[in-house]
Amino acid sequence: MNVTVVGAGYVGAISATVLAYLGDRITCVESDPVRLAAWRSGTDPLREPGLGDMxxxxxxxxxxxxxxADADAILVAVGTPMGRDGRPDLEQVETAAAQIGARARPGAVVLMRSTVPVGTCDRLQSGPLHEQRVVSNPEFLREGHALRDAFFPDRIIAGGPADARATVAELYGRIIDRYGLPRDLSADNGSSGPVPFRWMSATSAELAKYAANGFLATKLSFANEIANLAQAVGADASAVLGSMGLDPRIGSQFLRPGLGWGGSCFPKDTRALQAIGDGMGYDFLVLKAAIEQNARQLRGFAAAIERELPQGATVGLLGLAFKAGTADTRESPAIALARLLLRAGLAVNAYDPAVREVAGDLKIRVHSTAAEACDAADAVVIATEWPEFAAIDLGAVRRLTRGDLLFDGRSVIAPAAAAAAGFRYAGPAGFSERSIEMTAVQRLRLGTAA
Ligand SMILES: NC(=O)c1ccc[n+]([C@@H]2O[C@H](COP(=O)([O-])OP(=O)(O)OC[C@H]3O[C@@H](n4cnc5c(N)ncnc54)[C@H](O)[C@@H]3O)[C@@H](O)[C@H]2O)c1
Structure with missing residues (x-):
């Protein structure tokens, strides 16, 4: 099949690479000259594991x-960043649709891989793309695992005009049948058999994407609430969440407490899902609470650090990416934390295995090793769950630092190991700053409340 992919970011470049591997003739359009030059020189500007080699x-x-003009299928994989009002900014989608509508042949199938609000595909179908067939085909890949997720997806969701279904099924045929896929990659979910291919209306497919991200974000917020409550009542959060995860109806993923969720998808997709509800006069209570909890989680973690440090103190910040395995810092909680700490009058020396520079207005120093970032720090703060930080030599770090505080915003360090290295350890819920309330709760429990 002749396939044109619009946008060479995470979704576009990965889709293009995977479909090219499976034998389609792929053209990938990228309007950013810097990104385009990198791809053309054979360099992966996203530093997504395995992508450059593939x-x-x-x-x-x-x-x-x-x-x-030659394209049988056109994949739209342009950005849909959060707009000022919290709704997605669809400018890139509108531009791409106008370009496609003006030049693509009638009947070509346009697959919307970008995450777009409910109703967008139908609107484009009756507008600039009225001569083409518009299919919503949301992407579910995870940055850091993008190549594997694209070759071995959990599901393929698509929806649009019925006569486009066969083209979509053909495009993904080898992925669905798990035929001819790279042997050096394999599904990490252990699944075999055909990949579930669900065909539905475009509206349902659009909502299915937001629903999945909204649920995952809510699960993380719930886990953080449980961890905070565990701290307040003197319970062990990891024991509580670990036991929850053993229930197959709950599952063990996304239960690790942290300083909050971020990234290029969850913040904008949860806000967009809330806006979809608002637009219909529907008050999506659970989701709104998850969003609010997430903001509170980060503020609480920052406040716990600020309480322990005098103005002018230095923080060794380990992690800048929004999660491990990616260089992506969009809506990164680590970056948001750095901004809060700077605003509180602290100095920040940072290190991240994948991130070498940050926005110019963020006045932090980015070092090339964890040791440099922690040298003479008054406190060490872990903000991204890189395996490198989980395995860090705490004793060596402690010998470098001036202070003995370790704030583990990603729950990657065992508190006992931190203590053995001479650190005072605080998890994502901070120190027992609620010790007064905790004492009250314990007194209540013992029936000795004053
Ligand atoms: N990144 C993820 O993990 C992920 C996962 C699932 C879904 N999504 C969704 O997929 C979409 C793309 O995400 P991304 O992370 O790949 O974005 P991105 O910003 O990394 O990439 C989009 C690319 O499209 C290019 N572009 C924009 N308009 C163009 C045009 N008219 N012609 C050519 N190129 C154009 C941009 O220059 C940019 O390089 C978003 O809607 C996002 O929500 C992202």
Whole structure:
């Protein structure tokens, strides 16, 4: 099949690479000259694990403009960042749709891989893309695992005009049948058999994407609430959450307490899902609480650090990416934390295995090793769950630091190991700053409340 992919970011570049590997003729359009030059020189500007190597094995034509005339299928994978009002900014989608509508042949299938509000595909179908067939085909890959997720997805969701279904099924046929996929990658979910391919209306497919991200974000917020409550009542959060995860109806993923969720998808997708409800006069209570809890979680963690440190003190910040395995810092809680700490008059020396620079207005120093970032620090703060930080030599770090505080915002360090290295340890819920309330709760429990 002749396939044109619009946008060479995480979703576009991965889709292009995977489909090229499976034998389609792929053109990938990228309007950002810096990104385009990187792809053309064989460098992966996203530093997504395995992508650069895979790309060198396949034939993807990266271009600044496409004429779309030969394309049987066109994948739209442009950005849909959060707009000022919390709703997605669809400017890139509208531009791409206008370009495609003006040049693509009638009947070509346009797959919307970008995450767009409910109703967008139908609107484009009756507008600029009225001669094409518009299918909502949301992407579920995880940055850091993107290549594997694209070759071995949990499900493929698509919806649109019935006569587009066969084209979509053909496009993903080898992935669905798990045929001819790279042997050096394998599904990490252990599943075999055909990948579930669910065909539905475009509206349902659009909502299915937001529903999945909204639920995952809510699960993280719930886990953080449990961890905070565990601290307040003197329970062991990891024991409580670990036992919850053993229930197959709950599952063990997304239960690790942290300083809050972020990234290029959860914040904007939860806000967009809330806006979808608001637009219909529906008050999505659970989701709104999850969003609010997330903001409170980060503020609480920052406040716990600020309480322990005098103005002018230095923090060694380990982690800048929004999660491990990626260089992506969009809506990163680590970056948001750095801003709060700077605002509180603290100095920040940071290190991240994948992030070498930050926005110019963020006045932190980015070092090239964890040791440099922690040198003479008054407190060490872990903000991204990189395995490197979980395995860090705490004794060596403690010998470098001036202070003995370790704030583990990602629950990657065993408190006992921190104590053995001479650190005073605080998890994502901070120290027992609620010790007064805790004492009250314990007194209540003992029936000795004053
Ligand atoms: N990143 C993820 O993990 C992920 C996962 C699932 C879904 N999504 C969704 O997929 C979409 C893309 O996400 P991303 O992270 O890949 O975004 P991204 O910002 O990394 O990439 C989008 C790319 O499209 C390019 N572009 C925009 N308009 C263009 C045009 N008219 N012609 C050519 N190129 C154009 C941009 O320059 C950019 O490089 C978003 O809607 C996002 O919510 C992202």
């Amino acid at each position: 790309l060198r094995r396949v034939d993807v034509r990266f271009v600044p403009h496409a004429d779309f």
